[in-house]
Amino acid sequence: ATNRTFTMIKPDAVKNGHIGAILQQINEAGFRIVALKYTKLSTEKAGEFYDVHRGRPFYDDLVSFMSSGPIVAAVLEKDNAVADFRTLIGATNPAEAAAGTIRAKYATSIGENAVHGSDSDENAAIESNFHFAGTEVFA
Numbered sequence: 542a543t544n545r546t547f548t549m550i551k552p553d554a555v556k557n558g559h560i561g562a563i564l565q566q567i568n569e570a571g572f573r574i575v576a577l578k579y580t581k582l583s584t585e586k587a588g589e590f591y592d593v594h595r596g597r598p599f600y601d602d603l604v605s606f607m608s609s610g611p612i613v614a615a616v617l618e619k620d621n622a623v624a625d626f627r628t629l630i631g632a633t634n635p636a637e638a639a640a641g642t643i644r645a646k647y648a649t650s651i652g653e654n655a656v657h658g659s660d661s662d663e664n665a666a667i668e669s670n671f672h673f674a675g676t677e678v679f680a
């Protein structure tokens with residue numbers, strides 16, 4: 542069924558000039574952008590977004606990195622969006638990401654890994670609502 546996922550182009554990929562290439566790869570893979578925002582997370586908002594990882598050894602670095610510079614947030618629509626987007630971005634660790642995936646091409650490290658992709662339909666909705674009001678989403 543057609544459904545939605547949520548993504549962020551992270552500060553490393555923005556800083557390295559990859560916004561355009563990443564959005565193009567997303568579009569060419571058949572995803573439709575239904576919401577899009579260039580923004581920056583405060584440490585508070587980044588901490589809240591990644592609350593599920595609070596207490597993990599990488600949490601503080603993750604929050605500090607994700608609030609270190611601007612990001613691009615987007616909601617994407619496609620048949621089987623969550624799973625297909627995770628295939629498109631590749632493994633969390635770019636060293637393990639399949640050739641041609643967004644992380645294989647643009648990620649720096651497991652922490653600075655270029656893009657986020659929701660891991661479930663439920664989280665896709667939560668994460669989309671975290672970044673976008675209903676009036677900012679256009680199907």
Ligand code: CMP
Nearest residue numbers: 594599603633651652653654656657658
């Ligand atoms: P993301 O999919 O956005 O969600 C959680 C993030 O935590 C993940 O991307 C990684 O960037 C980061 N992360 C996960 N595991 C580690 C790790 N072992 N060390 C550093 N960062 C990690």
